[in-house]
Amino acid sequence: MKIVLCGYMGSGKSSVGKLLASELGLEFIELDQEIEKIEKRYISEIFSEKSEIYFRKKESEVLKNVLKEEKSMVISLGGGTPCYANNLEILQQNEEVTLIYLKVSVEKLTDRLFSEKATRPLIAEISSEEKLEEFIRKHLFERQFYYMQSDLILDTTTMKLTEIVAI
Numbered sequence: 549m550k551i552v553l554c555g556y557m558g559s560g561k562s563s564v565g566k567l568l569a570s571e572l573g574l575e576f577i578e579l580d581q582e583i584e585k586i587e588k589r590y591i592s593e594i595f596s597e598k599s600e601i602y603f604r605k606k607e608s609e610v611l612k613n614v615l616k617e618e619k620s621m622v623i624s625l626g627g628g629t630p631c632y633a634n635n636l637e638i639l640q641q642n643e644e645v646t647l648i649y650l651k652v653s654v655e656k657l658t659d660r661l662f663s664e665k666a667t668r669p670l671i672a673e674i675s676s677e678e679k680l681e682e683f684i685r686k687h688l689f690e691r692q693f694y695y696m697q698s699d700l701i702l703d704t705t706t707m708k709l710t711e712i713v714a715i
């Protein structure tokens with residue numbers, strides 16, 4: 549069994565994943581952290597020193613390798629993972645995988661991400677909260693097409709971490 553969490557940046561994939569894995573007694577893998585370990589640099593450095601294209605290739609490679617591991621686990625993806633290469637197809641075709649989309653409103657994402665944007669290269673340069681909200685609205689609209697193909701869609705906008713994990 550592989551429980552895979554997807555969703556926009558700031559949707560709580562890591563926090564939910566960590567707690568869920570510990571409740572279920574499973575290993576927790578964060579895809580971004582795996583990439584950072586292999587590349588020996590932060591995601592923001594991979595973007596600036598290599599490129600986004602390089603990052604997307606690595607992301608896809610690391611996802612495939614993680615899915616090959618023969619054990620049950622909880623995996624949290626990066627916000628863009630299901631939207632690039634054939635990652636979504638690979639997740640959907642893997643019978644072990646249950647893909648869960650953590651859906652969060654644009655307003656809440658903006659609120660969470662404004663203070664944390666420095667570590668996220670795609671939004672780091674956006675100067676105001678209004679501009680960030682506008683960016684997220686458009687970006688999420690494009691990405692929703694992929695996220696919505698998950699096995700389970702959880703609107704977690706008003707849910708507490710413990711409530712989400714209890715589902």
Ligand code: S3P
Nearest residue numbers: 556557558580626627628668669
């Ligand atoms: C990205 C999200 C990030 C990270 C990278 C690109 C995206 O992960 O993979 O900065 O394309 O949405 P989080 O969703 O964990 O922030």
